Amino acid sequence: MALAADQLTLPRVLAAQARRFARHKVALREKKYGIWQQVTWDAYAAHVRAVCLGLLELGLERGDKLAVISGNRPAWLYAELAAQAAGAIPVGIFVDSLPEHVRLILHHSEARFVLVEDQEQADKILAVRDALPSVERIIVDDMRGLEGHKDASLISLDDVERMGRDADTREPGRYEALLERGAPDDVAVLLYTSGTTGTAKAAMISHRNLLATATNVTCVDPVRDTDEIVSFLPFAWIGEQNLSVAIALQAGATVNFPEEPATVREDLREIGPHVLIAPPRFWEAMCSEYQVKIADAPAIKRAATRLALAIGARAAARRVDGRALSAGTRLMKRLAQVLALRTMLDKFGLARVRYAYTGGAPLGPEIFGFFRAIGLNLKQVYGQTESSGICVLHPDTDVRAETLGKPTPGTRVRVSESGEILVAGENVFLGYYKNAEATAKTISDGWLSTGDAGLVDDRGHLVMIDRLTDVLRLADGSRFSPALIENKLKFSPHVREAVVIGEDRPHVVALIQIDMGTVGNWAEANRLPFTTFKDLSQKAEVTALVADVVARVNEDLPGVARIRAFGLFDKELHADDGELTRTQKVRRSTILTKYQEMIEDLYAREGAPR
Structure with missing residues (x-):
């Protein structure tokens, strides 16, 4: 990159990459109606330029807010970078947010303009429009269903681009002048935190923040301009801003957009990504699915797969310990790959992945070990919105399930006297x-x-214990981490979610949500009739199934942390009910309040499983 670090902004990086690659390289790829549509680097830059100038024609001014409510598609990137180029601030909103949550963010951010994906998202704004005097324009990417709408605030993104191209013809140097005004410390994006413990806050992330994170991460794990990246997590989440915006722009990598959330796994195989970031739920679901397939496979295939996993785990353990693989182990590993491991990676769409990251919440060591055993270079990463995402990750040569890795170059980490990670x-x-x-x-x-409790071990690795507010103390003063126990429970394919309780209580209990798909298949295989999630979760046979899971988990826990009783949720936890955040983290305080009666009943029980 020819630009000096003190001149870098995301739109300037895009402009530089467009000059470098022009029409000769694909920047974005989106699957629509089963066909991959390609956008070259010069077309990417042209879209951003047109949207930027079109927004200015509509009255957008420097410092204004442009909220974006959309799934993963090129339009989000066009809008975000266009707003930044104009000196305005994009505001990320999760696409599945309820109208009231959207209203709160739009009111707090004082957004004048909103880009929405389609009619569904436009209706959310129109439903609360009277309470949002600051909103002047609603820009729609997909106008289907809104063609005859009479609201004067509605305008299509195509029309905005058309206005921008006309403005560019009249005043050809205006866009370049705007880029010159941009500075690294300008706010690049406003991201609202998940708010697991209270009201969400809007974090101001600068261009310098995002590009420093991209530089720091790629110093450890280099990303190439020939790499493919898959974008399927919300752009309102800092992790997606890291990978599909800052790192992709800086490296010149291609960003791919699956057709729908439901087709991500299928589209992964077509994309063949080289770099991938996903939250624990993604990896948990994938691991659970394969565990079920292995259990249902014919005996010979099941035995071969388990042998291959054992060999893979042994090889992964030797690498962690810094020991070279013996000739025999290398031969066995190649055999394991031929028998099963390569097929697993292919089925997951992970065969070409060089770096896979899990972040946003802890991933259980058993699930982490499973993916390392099949040969996926899965790494824990640590960061939060306020650290502009990833600031700690594993070097390839020192990946440990029990740690989060080392601070990235340019990042300093220490632990305060109270045990908080700084x-x-x-x-x-x-x-x-x-x-x-x-x-x-x-x-x-x-x-x-950070609000996280942790320590730095003798190898310089960061170990996160839990959120400071979530490290619990039993009535006798014994301390334990709910996250550790919850992750062990979620390693079972039958458990989708778990909430462990014990603060100021005599012992530990757990509320567990079964995995409807896995347990449903188990019930059908065992001729156990059911109708709904509630019906299934209340079956005595299902309770016994989960009791076995709890008993196995208890075997690996110290006495004070063992689960003495558990209860099964009769519904699936959902963000719309306030039980999860939009990034799928459990809102512990909500669960404790909402299910207080259920919790008290568990503590009143006698003869619970031990």
């Missing part, structure tokens, strides 16, 4: 929008207080 570097965010008090509590002398 982070410093150019990746630390600017602060919370319109919340100086919260900013002052979070950043002190350049150090970010």
Whole structure:
């Protein structure tokens, strides 16, 4: 890149890559109606240029907010980079947000413009429009169903681009002048935190923050301009901003958009990504699915697969310990790959992946070990919105299931006397929008207080214990980490979610959500009739099935952390019910309140499983 670091903004990086690759390389690829549509780098830059100038024609001014509510598609990138080029600030909103949540964000951010994906998202805005005097324009990517709508605020993204191209013809140097005004410390995006413990806050992330994170991460795991990236996680999440925006732009990699959320797994096989980031739920579901397939396979295939996994696990363990693989182990590993492991990776669409990351919440060591055993270079990463995403990850030569890795180059990490993880570097965010008090509590002398409890081991690896607020203490003073127990429970393919409780209580209990697909298949195989999730979860046979899971988990836990009783949720936890965040993390405080009666009943039981 020819630009100096003190001149870099995301739109400038895009412009530089467009000059470098022009029409000769694909920047974006989107699957529509079963066919992959390609966008070259110069076309990518042209879309952003046209949207930017079109927004200015509509009245967008420097410092204004443009909210975006859309799934993963090129339009989000066009809008985000266009707003940044104009000196405005894009605001990410999760596509599955309820109208009231959308209203709160639009009101707080004072957004004047909103880009929505389609009629469904437009209706959310129109439903609360009277309470949002600041919103002037609703820009729609897909106008189907809205063609005859009489609301004057609605305009198609195509029309905005058309206005921008006309403006560019009249004033050809305007866009370049806008790029010159942009500065690295301008706010690049406003992202609302998940808010697992309270009201969500809007984190101001600068261009410098995002590009520093991209540089730091790719110093450890280099990304090439020939790499394929898959974009399927929300752009309102910092992890997707890291990979599909900053890293992809900086490296010149191609970003691929699956057709629908439901086709991600199928489309992964067609894309063949080289770099992939996903939350624990993605890896848990994939592992669970394969465990069920292995259990249902013919005896010979089942035995061959389990042997291959054992060989893969042994080889992975030797690499962790820094030991070279013996000739015999190398031969056995090749045999395991031929027998099963390569086929597994192919079925998952992971055969070409060089770096796979899990982040957003802890991943259980058993699931982590499964993917390492089949040969996937899966790594834990650590970061949060306020650290501009990834700031700690494993080097290839030192990947350990029990740690999060080492600070990336340019990142400093230490643990305070109270045991809190602190982070410093150019990746630390600017602060919370319109919340100086919260900013002052979070950043002190350049150090970010993460709210996470952890330690740094003798190898320089960061170990996260849990959220400071989630490390619990039993009535006798014994301390335990609910996340550790929850992840062990979720290694079972029959368990979708688990919430462990014990603060100021005599012992530990758990609320468990069964995996409807896996347990449903088990019930059918065992001729156990059921109608709904509630009906299935309340069957005595299902309770016995989960009791076996709990008993196995208890064998690996210290006495004070063993689960003495459990209950099964009679519904699936959902973000719309306030039980999960939009990034699928459990809202523990909501669960404790909403299911208090169920919890009290567990503590009143006698003769619970031990």
